[in-house]
Amino acid sequence: MHLTQTAYAKINLALHVRARKENGYHELETLFAFVDAGDRLVAHGSNEDRFSVTGEFAGALTNPFDNIVMQALFTLPRPDGLAITLEKNLPVAAGLGGGSADAGAIFRMVRDGYGLPDDWRVRAAKLGADVPACVESETCVGRGIGTELEPVENDLAGMAVLLVNPRVALSTGPVFAKWGGGDDGPLPQGTAKDIFINGINGLEEPAVTLCPIVADILEQLRVTRPMAARMSGSGATCFALYNSDEERDMASQHIAAIRPDWWQMRGHLR
Structure with missing residues (x-):
């Protein structure tokens, strides 16, 4: 098995902060959009899940086994392991949802290779507020903490x-x-x-x-x-x-x- 995906850079075309909730999170309303470039992931079949990282910002991932890519792998049932190589082209802690985009790419890889469980959106949301949007990587409105997604007419595609x-x-x-x-x-x-x-x-x-x-x-x-x-x-x-x-x-x-x-x-x- 050989699978490849781009982890599309996420940008917030607009981000309105509403009220702070009792649990400390903030209510948000945002317009997610995605760039046709970002990190690159390659996966091969393996007897166990494995992870390696290359690229300009690889050094920012100090513990390759305690990161959202491995967490995404672990949360998705599969009959086989996957050996993942991540080319880290996006800066970390940069407002681009880099880790969430990487997790979204893992979901798409597993979808293409094995199919996703019916509750994949719930599993994605547990990894991070931006992950459900990053799985589809399509322009949409996000509400709540960003996990309540709504379609929007995308007249900016190709810009x-x-x-x-x-x-x-x-x-x-x-x-x-x-x-x-x-x-x-x-x-x-x-x-x-x-x-x-x-x-x-x-x-x-x-x-x-x-x-x-x-x-x-x-x-x-x-x-x-x-x-x-x-x-x-x-x-x-x-x-x-x-x-x-x-x-x-x-x-x-x-x-x-x-x-x-x-x-x-x-x-x-x-």
């Missing part, structure tokens, strides 16, 4: 997108701890484009407080005159959408010229 990260890890917990405690209000109504243009990321301000370079990335992206630029998730990755590959590539060259140390990824929205 050129540029991702930029300062190579600074930014953990979700501290960003939420800096959140002011108000209510960003509901997501706008309409298509994916309507929600993106009229929405916000309510975590940008607390993220900038902790990681001021996020504001610098957004400033430089906006200089390139995209449709819009925004931070993804709890940061520190920011993204911008463009009407053409040429505009995106010129923006990428501008960023590389002034900050060659920043990580970039080019792609298209799925």
Whole structure:
């Protein structure tokens, strides 16, 4: 058996923080979207589950057996083991759902090779709030903690997108701890484009407080005159959408010229 999957980078086209729940979690309303690039996973049949990691950000996975990829494998019943090789191309703690995307790719691999159990959505949600959305990797609205998914008209499919990260890890917990405690209000109504243009990321301000370079990335992206630029998730990755590959590539060259140390990824929205 030979299976391959891309763990598509997740971005939040809009993220509205609502109320803090009694259990400490926050009610969210978000518009998930996915880039046609990310980590790469290859699986081969094996007498037991095995895991290895390569790629630029492999060093961030300090314990290869205590990670969400292995947790995803363990939660899905199969008659055989799988030897997984992960090419870690996405930065960690970056607002791109990298680990969740990897888990989503594992679910798709098992689906293709063996089929998924009927309760796969419940199993996915136990691994992380973004994992159910990452399994399908399709533009959708997420509510609650992000696991209540709703379809949306995707009129942004194919849009050129540029991702930029300062190579600074930014953990979700501290960003939420800096959140002011108000209510960003509901997501706008309409298509994916309507929600993106009229929405916000309510975590940008607390993220900038902790990681001021996020504001610098957004400033430089906006200089390139995209449709819009925004931070993804709890940061520190920011993204911008463009009407053409040429505009995106010129923006990428501008960023590389002034900050060659920043990580970039080019792609298209799925």
